[in-house]
Amino acid sequence: MIHFQNVTKDFDNQTALKDISFSVDKGQMVFLTGPSGSGKTTLLKLIYLAERPDNGEIIIDGYDTSQIKDSGIPLVRRSIGIVFQDFRLLENRTVFENISIALRIRGIGEKETKTRTYDVLKNVNLRHKADSYPKRLSGGEQQRVVIARAIVPEPVILLADEPTGNLDPDTAEGVMNTFKNVHAKGTTILIATHNRELYRNTGNKVLRLDSGNLIGEEFGR
Amino acid sequence: MIAPYALKLAVQSLLKEKWINLLSVMTIGAGLLIISVSFFALYNIDIATKKLPKKFSMNVYLDNNLQQDRLDSIMDAIRKNRAVLSVRYISKDEAMKELKSYLKNSDYILEGLEENPLPDSLEIKLRKDATGRETAQQLAREALKIKGVAEVDYGENFLTTLTAIKKGFNAIGLVFAVILSTGIIFVCYSTVKILFYRRTEEIETFKLLGATKGFIRTPFLIEGAFIGACGGLLSLAGCFSLYYTVLLRLSVTMPVFKAVLFPANLFLPLPVIGMLLGLAGATIALGRIRY
Numbered sequence: 001m002i003h004f005q006n007v008t009k010d011f012d013n014q015t016a017l018k019d020i021s022f023s024v025d026k027g028q029m030v031f032l033t034g035p036s037g038s039g040k041t042t043l044l045k046l047i048y049l050a051e052r053p054d055n056g057e058i059i060i061d062g063y064d065t066s067q068i069k070d071s072g073i074p075l076v077r078r079s080i081g082i083v084f085q086d087f088r089l090l091e092n093r094t095v096f097e098n099i100s101i102a103l104r105i106r107g108i109g110e111k112e113t114k115t116r117t118y119d120v121l122k123n124v125n126l127r128h129k130a131d132s133y134p135k136r137l138s139g140g141e142q143q144r145v146v147i148a149r150a151i152v153p154e155p156v157i158l159l160a161d162e163p164t165g166n167l168d169p170d171t172a173e174g175v176m177n178t179f180k181n182v183h184a185k186g187t188t189i190l191i192a193t194h195n196r197e198l199y200r201n202t203g204n205k206v207l208r209l210d211s212g213n214l215i216g217e218e219f220g221r
Numbered sequence: 222m223i224a225p226y227a228l229k230l231a232v233q234s235l236l237k238e239k240w241i242n243l244l245s246v247m248t249i250g251a252g253l254l255i256i257s258v259s260f261f262a263l264y265n266i267d268i269a270t271k272k273l274p275k276k277f278s279m280n281v282y283l284d285n286n287l288q289q290d291r292l293d294s295i296m297d298a299i300r301k302n303r304a305v306l307s308v309r310y311i312s313k314d315e316a317m318k319e320l321k322s323y324l325k326n327s328d329y330i331l332e333g334l335e336e337n338p339l340p341d342s343l344e345i346k347l348r349k350d351a352t353g354r355e356t357a358q359q360l361a362r363e364a365l366k367i368k369g370v371a372e373v374d375y376g377e378n379f380l381t382t383l384t385a386i387k388k389g390f391n392a393i394g395l396v397f398a399v400i401l402s403t404g405i406i407f408v409c410y411s412t413v414k415i416l417f418y419r420r421t422e423e424i425e426t427f428k429l430l431g432a433t434k435g436f437i438r439t440p441f442l443i444e445g446a447f448i449g450a451c452g453g454l455l456s457l458a459g460c461f462s463l464y465y466t467v468l469l470r471l472s473v474t475m476p477v478f479k480a481v482l483f484p485a486n487l488f489l490p491l492p493v494i495g496m497l498l499g500l501a502g503a504t505i506a507l508g509r510i511r512y
């Protein structure tokens with residue numbers, strides 16, 4: 001589903017990712033870990049084509065991304081749900097609007113948009129916050145809105161960047177349970193985190209980055 | 222088809238940035254109003270000058286003491302011209318009589334004249350459908366060639382001047398309209414650009430979530446078109462209120478203005494014109510923004 005072959009990415013002569021190769025199979029839940037600045041966010045950006053590699057090959061859902069023109073990017077992104085590290089919530093729109101926009105972008109009609117948005121709001125226990133604005137929410141609530149927006153279109157791939165970054169352990173567990181439910185439906189998931197609690201004893205594949213190098217592929221135990 | 226959600230986004234943005242939008246609408250409205258008023262003036266000048274030549278008649282002055290058969294042949298020659306409706310002979314005595322009746326009580330001016338200084342003449346009326354300047358000119362040229370014709374007076378200078386003025390006005394009007402239309406497009410262009418930059422953050426997020434260019438652009442096109450149409454509507458209202466408050470009132474005291482025509486039907490497309498200009502501005506703006 002996600003395949004990197006000798007991928008390198010530089011920023012102004014500084015290497016962010018060096019000769020990275022790995023695969024995530026369809027339906028797999030994989031963790032990406034490493035200290036901050038090790039290149040996790042950059043790797044995710046390469047997947048949703050916010051960045052392009054300087055070298056190497058990236059294949060997403062069977063498509064060689066080097067063949068995808070700018071006009072084809074929206075189509076790729078519609079098969080991906082993204083939990084951004086910096087949330088990217090729309091401040092002047094309600095929680096409902098923030099989530100439903102993901103469906104509207106995909107051209108889904110008004111009625112279906114409503115039912116699906118309210119369903120996912122229930123799913124993340126935010127039904128009562130539908131008409132609130134993001135600023136009025138706690139960090140954990142905001143995080144769940146971002147997750148709801150990522151999963152509501154039922155993407156084939158879910159990318160999550162530090163989804164438990166500033167959460168207390170209980171809330172973090174709730175977030176992980178949401179991911180597990182999505183995973184159970186067959187979604188391929190890649191989670192970037194420096195929190196080892198998330199993958200400990202899960203048996204899931206863990207990719208370990210350090211200063212842009214992939215230094216290990218192990219299984220969480 | 223316009224997705225209802227694009228419409229919703231457009232309406233939201235129009236309301237949110239209502240001051241910028243109001244200012245743009247007013248600017249566009251003023252611009253279109255100026256264009257309309259100029260057009261209105263040109264339209265009336267055109268109508269007025271088109272009416273003029275229809276009342277037009279031509280005077281052919283004859284040599285003194287022509288023989289009757291010479292006179293008949295001159296009149297026959299002129300009648301042969303297809304532009305001529307009627308030819309009337311006015312003898313110098315008749316002309317003097319007409320002049321005297323015209324002067325009425327002031328006919329002392331003519332006292333002391335021993336001999337009638339007026340020439341015999343022909344008054345030619347032209348057909349309604351043949352009243353162009355060229356026709357008159359040609360007829361005058363032909364008449365002058367006839368033996369016995371001394372002079373032809375068809376108000377050439379007046380017609381030439383009038384046509385030149387008309388052409389000048391039309392040219393100025395056209396330049397004016399082009400400049401103002403460009404200005405209106407530019408206003409819409411800037412407005413859409415401002416609206417766009419105020420929402421770059423949101424647009425960036427939309428893109429990351431998989432929005433196509435069309436999804437992002439459509440609301441701005443709607444906004445541009447709407448602002449333009451509102452400007453057009455405003456100018457339309459301006460035209461009608463100017464007509465009803467200013468012109469109609471003026472024509473009560475100054476009957477000259479009664480002759481002024483108000484082509485209401487020709488002003489009705491103003492909102493559509495505004496919409497197209499707005500759409501053009503928005504399209505240019507979106508074409509030039511890199512995102």
Ligand SMILES: Nc1ncnc2c1ncn2[C@@H]1O[C@H](COP(=O)(O)OP(=O)(O)O)[C@@H](O)[C@H]1O
Pocket residue numbers: 011012015016034035036037038039040041042043
């Ligand atoms: N847009 C950018 N321009 C320049 N340098 C960048 C940019 N994005 C990331 N980097 C650099 O690339 C390295 C990896 O960053 P990042 O992928 O954000 O790491 P992580 O998500 O693991 O903390 C860092 O050294 C960072 O400074």
Ligand SMILES: [Mg+2]
Pocket residue numbers: 040041042085161
């Ligand atoms: Mg990061």
